[in-house]
Amino acid sequence: MLRRLALRFLYSLPLLFLVFFFFYPLARILQRSLIVDGQLDLGSVFGTLTAPFVWKVLWFTTWQAALSTLCTVLIGLPLAYIFSHYEFPGKTIIKALITVPFVMPTVVVAAAFTTLAGSNGLLNQWLEAAFLLNEPPLQIMRSVWGILLAHVFYNVSVIVRTVGGFWSNLNPRLSEAAQVLGANRLRLLREVTLPLLLPSIVAASLLVFLFCFTSFGVVLILGGLRFATLEVEIYRQAVSLFNLPAAATLSLLQIAITFAIMTVYTRLQARASRPLEMNSQTRMTNRPSGAHEWLLLSGALLAALILLLSPLLALAWRSFTLGDAGFTLQYYAELTVNRRNSAFFVAPLVAVRNSLLYALMTMCLSLILGILSAYLLVRRPTTLPLLGDTVDRTARPAKRKFSSALLDPIFLLPLGTSAVTLGLGYIIAMGSLRTSPLLVPIAHTLIATPFVVRTFLPALRSLDPRLRESAAVMGASPSRVWREIDLPLLFRAALVGAVFAFTISLGEFGATLLVTRPDIPTMPIVIFRALGEPGLLNYGQALAMSTILMVVSAIGLVIIEQFRFGDVGEF
Amino acid sequence: MKQILKLLSTILILALVTACQPAGLETGGTEMGESAEPTTLVVGSHDSFTASEEVLAQFENANNVALQFLELGDAGEALNKIILSKDAPLADVFFGVDNSFLSRALNADVFVPYKSPMLAHISDDLKLDPDNTLLPVDFGFVNLNADKSWFADRGLDLPTTLDDLADPAYAGTLVVMNPATSSPGLAFLMTTIAYFGEDGYLDYWQALADNDVLITSGWSEAYFEQFTVGSGDDSVRPVVVSYSTSPPADLLYAADGRTEPASINISPSGATFRQIEFVGILQGTEKMELAQKFVDFMLDTPFQEDIPLQMFVYPSNVNAQLPDIFTQFAEPATDPAVVDPAEIESNREAWINAWTELMLR
Numbered sequence: 040m041l042r043r044l045a046l047r048f049l050y051s052l053p054l055l056f057l058v059f060f061f062f063y064p065l066a067r068i069l070q071r072s073l074i075v076d077g078q079l080d081l082g083s084v085f086g087t088l089t090a091p092f093v094w095k096v097l098w099f100t101t102w103q104a105a106l107s108t109l110c111t112v113l114i115g116l117p118l119a120y121i122f123s124h125y126e127f128p129g130k131t132i133i134k135a136l137i138t139v140p141f142v143m144p145t146v147v148v149a150a151a152f153t154t155l156a157g158s159n160g161l162l163n164q165w166l167e168a169a170f171l172l173n174e175p176p177l178q179i180m181r182s183v184w185g186i187l188l189a190h191v192f193y194n195v196s197v198i199v200r201t202v203g204g205f206w207s208n209l210n211p212r213l214s215e216a217a218q219v220l221g222a223n224r225l226r227l228l229r230e231v232t233l234p235l236l237l238p239s240i241v242a243a244s245l246l247v248f249l250f251c252f253t254s255f256g257v258v259l260i261l262g263g264l265r266f267a268t269l270e271v272e273i274y275r276q277a278v279s280l281f282n283l284p285a286a287a288t289l290s291l292l293q294i295a296i297t298f299a300i301m302t303v304y305t306r307l308q309a310r311a312s313r314p315l316e317m318n319s320q321t322r323m324t325n326r327p328s329g330a331h332e333w334l335l336l337s338g339a340l341l342a343a344l345i346l347l348l349s350p351l352l353a354l355a356w357r358s359f360t361l362g363d364a365g366f367t368l369q370y371y372a373e374l375t376v377n378r379r380n381s382a383f384f385v386a387p388l389v390a391v392r393n394s395l396l397y398a399l400m401t402m403c404l405s406l407i408l409g410i411l412s413a414y415l416l417v418r419r420p421t422t423l424p425l426l427g428d429t430v431d432r433t434a435r436p437a438k439r440k441f442s443s444a445l446l447d448p449i450f451l452l453p454l455g456t457s458a459v460t461l462g463l464g465y466i467i468a469m470g471s472l473r474t475s476p477l478l479v480p481i482a483h484t485l486i487a488t489p490f491v492v493r494t495f496l497p498a499l500r501s502l503d504p505r506l507r508e509s510a511a512v513m514g515a516s517p518s519r520v521w522r523e524i525d526l527p528l529l530f531r532a533a534l535v536g537a538v539f540a541f542t543i544s545l546g547e548f549g550a551t552l553l554v555t556r557p558d559i560p561t562m563p564i565v566i567f568r569a570l571g572e573p574g575l576l577n578y579g580q581a582l583a584m585s586t587i588l589m590v591v592s593a594i595g596l597v598i599i600e601q602f603r604f605g606d607v608g609e610f
Numbered sequence: 611m612k613q614i615l616k617l618l619s620t621i622l623i624l625a626l627v628t629a630c631q632p633a634g635l636e637t638g639g640t641e642m643g644e645s646a647e648p649t650t651l652v653v654g655s656h657d658s659f660t661a662s663e664e665v666l667a668q669f670e671n672a673n674n675v676a677l678q679f680l681e682l683g684d685a686g687e688a689l690n691k692i693i694l695s696k697d698a699p700l701a702d703v704f705f706g707v708d709n710s711f712l713s714r715a716l717n718a719d720v721f722v723p724y725k726s727p728m729l730a731h732i733s734d735d736l737k738l739d740p741d742n743t744l745l746p747v748d749f750g751f752v753n754l755n756a757d758k759s760w761f762a763d764r765g766l767d768l769p770t771t772l773d774d775l776a777d778p779a780y781a782g783t784l785v786v787m788n789p790a791t792s793s794p795g796l797a798f799l800m801t802t803i804a805y806f807g808e809d810g811y812l813d814y815w816q817a818l819a820d821n822d823v824l825i826t827s828g829w830s831e832a833y834f835e836q837f838t839v840g841s842g843d844d845s846v847r848p849v850v851v852s853y854s855t856s857p858p859a860d861l862l863y864a865a866d867g868r869t870e871p872a873s874i875n876i877s878p879s880g881a882t883f884r885q886i887e888f889v890g891i892l893q894g895t896e897k898m899e900l901a902q903k904f905v906d907f908m909l910d911t912p913f914q915e916d917i918p919l920q921m922f923v924y925p926s927n928v929n930a931q932l933p934d935i936f937t938q939f940a941e942p943a944t945d946p947a948v949v950d951p952a953e954i955e956s957n958r959e960a961w962i963n964a965w966t967e968l969m970l971r
Contacts (some may be wrong), residue, residue, distance in 0.1 A: 149835075259827045279686055281690055380664065381661070554680050572863065575866075
């Protein structure tokens with residue numbers, strides 16, 4: 040009895056968290072914006088919804104997000120294949136570096152892209168010199184191409200880690216069986232691999248789509264201002280014009296659309312899920328054999344690295360070579376100097392430490408809440424035929440409760456909600472918590488938990504319930520079942536979620552929600568402050584701190600990836 | 611080896627975690643000895659507020675108070691948060707309302723009037739609020755900065771008026787910011803409205819567009835990436851919308867030990883925009899006396915003389931001395947464009963929409 044109560048309490052924790060830190064502030068700001076003298080201000084709602092520019096903005100937001108997601112998936116899948124099937128020197132570092140873009144503030148990334156691909160950037164300079172051109176051939180900045188490129192740059196790691204992690208645990212027996220039965224590579228891909236991977240592909244692409252849909256900085260800076268997404272428009276209405284009813288209406292529109300999309304996606308993902316025989320990762324990966332495999336591998340990696348790593352490298356390079364003095368460490372040294380005796384000076388190590396602390400807190404909190412949410416969503420274990428007995432692609436999971444189906448997208452809602460609106464809601468609703476440092480990891484957790492849920496869920500759904508049943512039949516208590524069956528098999532998926540929670544917190548997603556306390560500075564704050572005053576020393580400091588942010592994130596990611604405890608890890 | 615690495619990383623993580631509280635920043639308070647627990651005064655501001663440790667310490671020690679600062683975003687965001695939290699104020703004092711948001715702040719009725727004795731030392735033309743609900747602390751000018759050597763190398767004269775920028779001789783030299791997303795960008799737009807009038811400014815912008823003007827979303831991007839002096843890159847644009855105080859700031863933060871700024875203010879007559887920043891005591895504060903003392907402190911000479919090299923704006927107190935670097939390279943403009951705050955509040959949306967329709971669509 041007590042155990043059931045305890046379980047119920049545990050399962051309700053994620054919901055309570057959402058209600059208190061998401062639904063309540065959201066409700067308060069919507070109420071404040073839309074309810075005038077006790078009455079819903081339908082006039083301004085209709086006014087906003089019928090303005091033609093709103094639908095133009097909405098259309099642009101949707102198609103750029105869809106196109107970005109498609110490009111990201113197309114580029115991410117081959118990389119996921121490489122990372123899940125091959126071992127090669129430098130794999131851990133490269134994998135960490137691919138995820139680092141997640142952490143970088145958009146202003147800094149824009150600077151990096153401009154250095155590389157702007158009209159006077161390195162690429163154009165080389166191309167002009169190589170082909171003796173007069174005009175810079177690449178005009179991708181300030182255009183849709185700039186937006187697409189930046190979205191791919193930011194999000195490819197979501198695909199690589201989520202799908203890659205899932206892929207590396209798949210049992211190769213099915214592919215081998217299909218090949219023995221005569222399937223060529225294309226057929227193998229179409230009829231065995233892709234259907235098996237579908238849940239994780241759907242999960243990953245949904246996350247990427249949501250990020251691209253609510254994209255703010257990228258569109259603002261790299262899109263050349265001709266384009267505005269819904270998020271940019273909400274910012275304009277809320278902040279610049281202080282037109283709260285319009286901002287609230289647009290936020291509601293954004294939530295409604297993302298909720299609809301999330302519902303479709305989550306149903307799709309659930310229906311595609313089936314129990315699989317999971318394999319240890321180490322059995323799946325091996326070094327490339329033969330020259331042609333090495334060649335293929337290096338070719339693909341090179342292409343990926345050029346796209347994904349060169350902006351980061353350009354940034355780091357610039358932090359050492361800004362100005363005319365050649366290679367210099369002066370910008371790093373300048374970070375430690377309080378030139379104006381400012382009371383708001385931030386020692387770099389302090390900023391690093393604070394960022395890391397917040398990131399660790401976010402990681403732990405979102406792992407707990409995310410895993411609990413995932414278990415809540417699959418609480419009715421289904422009885423599916425185990426693949427291998429019959430390859431029955433029409434088998435459906437047993438009918439799930441409607442509430443489960445609804446809960447799935449609800450947990451994703453924070454990702455589809457405008458940070459500006461939610462931030463204003465926090466100002467109204469959070470009382471003395473508004474200025475508490477604890478609010479920072481909480482706000483980060485709000486964004487990170489859906490990530491953990493989405494990456495953990497495919498793995499959880501693929502866990503064959505018969506394994507648990509066998510263990511129980513042989514005498515294991517429920518907690519032992521969880522510890523010795525679930526934990527080892529799902530550890531890799533949990534690790535993927537943890538990595539993302541860590542990077543989301545370091546990159547301060549949702550920073551606009553919060554009131555900044557200059558006495559508890561973090562790395563992005565140092566960067567933004569440095570970009571606020573003229574002078575190459577300031578610009579150089581921003582670049583230097585960005586490079587430090589990159590390095591700290593990469594190291595953190597590598598450490599997390601290597602984490603094992605006890606004898607849990609790879610089975 | 612892997613075991614050792616694992617152990618080391620676990621220890622590192624544990625050490626970080628057990629260091630427990632996120633490390634703080636001492637805001638200049640010295641040892642208080644045995645005296646009573648200092649009261650806290652919460653000061654809200656926009657993200658660009660800064661002051662030197664010694665000056666703040668003066669106030670803290672003299673009044674046995676601990677100052678706690680909150681940064682609420684850029685000028686517009688911060689004011690909106692203050693207005694929204696009217697019933698449960700975030701702070702005791704708020705600094706950062708500027709004249710383009712003055713009407714919004716006054717209409718929202720979130721501040722308490724305070725006729726500070728220091729007002730006697732503040733120049734009268736800065737006192738835009740006759741009721742002294744909002745008191746002027748500093749002012750700056752949105753101006754045009756130009757790269758001296760870029761023009762010298764090409765044997766071109768520096769542009770001196772707004773019309774010069776629309777002249778084909780200066781095609782492709784200007785970078786501005788989107789007024790919808792940038793405060794100096796909006797100030798420049800309002801400058802053109804004041805200079806050319808509501809009937810003529812759109813024609814001017816059309817001329818600028820024909821002259822290949824570059825528009826960025828924010829000041830950092832314009833200054834650090836598209837301005838030759840700011841980016842250290844000679845191939846981008848030599849004229850940028852920025853502040854009168856950017857040249858001395860650029861000099862102070864130059865990386866190459868130069869003695870003169872690389873940029874210069876164009877200061878076209880009647881075409882700079884004066885931005886005044888105000889401080890106000892929030893309604894609902896429980897520390898009225900202390901808040902008033904802080905406002906007095908902000909308007910008094912020590913703090914005012916600290917302002918130029920901290921925030922790179924001019925002090926409002928006429929007795930405050932400007933540092934040499936300011937008098938040499940950043941004289942305050944004598945004839946800025948002036949737009950009434952009430953007009954700004956009621957026309958801002960229309961102006962921005964008209965500009966956006968013309969320039970971006």
